[in-house]
Amino acid sequence: MFERVLLGVGKRMVPVPERLFRILVRRDAAKLGRRPPIGTDQRRIQHFAVREIPRRREAIAPAVFAAELDLPLDQVNEMLDELELRMTYLCRRGGEDVVWAYPVTAETTAHQVKMDGGEAFSAA
Structure with missing residues (x-):
């Protein structure tokens, strides 16, 4: 299993600290959780x-x-x-x-x- 998170920026892969990655994932998950589902x-x-x-x-x-x-x-x-x-x-x-x-x-x-x-x- 990989132990690093890499973010593609242009043609480069930039390492993202695990702590920052976890914060961003939680933030985005919370944002999506507040979004109402689409209608019929x-x-x-x-x-x-x-x-x-x-x-x-x-x-x-x-x-x-x-x-x-x-x-x-x-x-x-x-x-x-x-x-x-x-x-x-x-x-x-x-x-x-x-x-x-x-x-x-x-x-x-x-x-x-x-x-x-x-x-x-x-x-x-």
């Missing part, structure tokens, strides 16, 4: 994106979410904003369309996944 419709949007991005092989517009999930467009836009702010569930890369929803992306990456059924997609 937000979860539907995230699941739709994960399912559809590999199938469509392109980013998904908010209007598509609204039509497919039978939700008002303004509500979809608000939920996409919230999900993107969490920096965990999806990303729009400066535009309106959802480019990736962890663990899939419409962008080409070095991480290619091939399913048993022959489907292939890029991993985020």
Whole structure:
């Protein structure tokens, strides 16, 4: 087992003192613990994106979410904003369309996944 924590900074690996690492982990865990879970419709949007991005092989517009999930467009836009702010569930890369929803992306990456059924997609 490794006994040192290393942090990647640019092209260098910098050692982090164990005490500092433990403090940062506790702080971040507490911060995440205070964050409310995502709502049912937000979860539907995230699941739709994960399912559809590999199938469509392109980013998904908010209007598509609204039509497919039978939700008002303004509500979809608000939920996409919230999900993107969490920096965990999806990303729009400066535009309106959802480019990736962890663990899939419409962008080409070095991480290619091939399913048993022959489907292939890029991993985020």
